[in-house]
Amino acid sequence: MIIAVTGTPGVGKTTVSKLLSRRLGYGYVGVKEFAVENGIGRPIGEELEIDVDELAGKMEKAFSGKNVVIDGHLSHFVPADLVIVLRAHPKLVADRLKKRGYSRKKLSENVEAEFIDVILVEALEENERVIEVDATGKTPGEIVEEIIGLLARGTQKRVGVVDWSDAYDEVIPYLDLGGD
Numbered sequence: 001m002i003i004a005v006t007g008t009p010g011v012g013k014t015t016v017s018k019l020l021s022r023r024l025g026y027g028y029v030g031v032k033e034f035a036v037e038n039g040i041g042r043p044i045g046e047e048l049e050i051d052v053d054e055l056a057g058k059m060e061k062a063f064s065g066k067n068v069v070i071d072g073h074l075s076h077f078v079p080a081d082l083v084i085v086l087r088a089h090p091k092l093v094a095d096r097l098k099k100r101g102y103s104r105k106k107l108s109e110n111v112e113a114e115f116i117d118v119i120l121v122e123a124l125e126e127n128e129r130v131i132e133v134d135a136t137g138k139t140p141g142e143i144v145e146e147i148i149g150l151l152a153r154g155t156q157k158r159v160g161v162v163d164w165s166d167a168y169d170e171v172i173p174y175l176d177l178g179g180d
Helices: 013-024 031-037 052-063 090-099 104-115 118-126 140-152 164-174
Strands: 002-006 027-030 042-044 047-049 068-071 082-087 130-134
Touching: 002 013, 013 027, 013 068, 013 082, 013 140, 027 031, 027 052, 031 047, 031 052, 052 068, 082 118, 082 140, 090 104, 090 164, 104 118, 104 164, 118 130, 130 140
Parallel strands: 002 068, 002 082, 027 068, 082 130
Antiparallel strands: 042 047
16 A cells, blocks of 8 residues: 655654554655655755656556555655645744744745645645645644544545634744735
């Protein structure tokens, strides 16, 4: 089974993915590392621009019939049996990305993406089996337990779990609205 764990940068994908893969006894694959090792994408500044079609094709070939957890904010573009979309309050995402040293522009783009459900919408366009999990205020272990519980119950789709619209006033200071 291929499980893709996706979400906006800063929601906790890598920590949860590694823990989930250990709990399930699955292999762990990071999208960025896989892309670099397989010559997919090209560096643009500090970023790696990845061709998602090439990524999907090579990952499908490499992991078809295997049990893996694929971690990355592009993993929902890879053919997967199940996509887990981790969500976190946009202010929490902003705080985490600030600590990572993200530029104001990148921080704003990612906070906005979380605020308006960009990854969730993309995941739903790519895959029918999507499970949304709110990671806000939960430890990685609690998130993994929630995912394992959903898997054990046979849950194949769960969306509409979060709605950040009431957080607008908290999020607005992090958005680049073109005023500066």
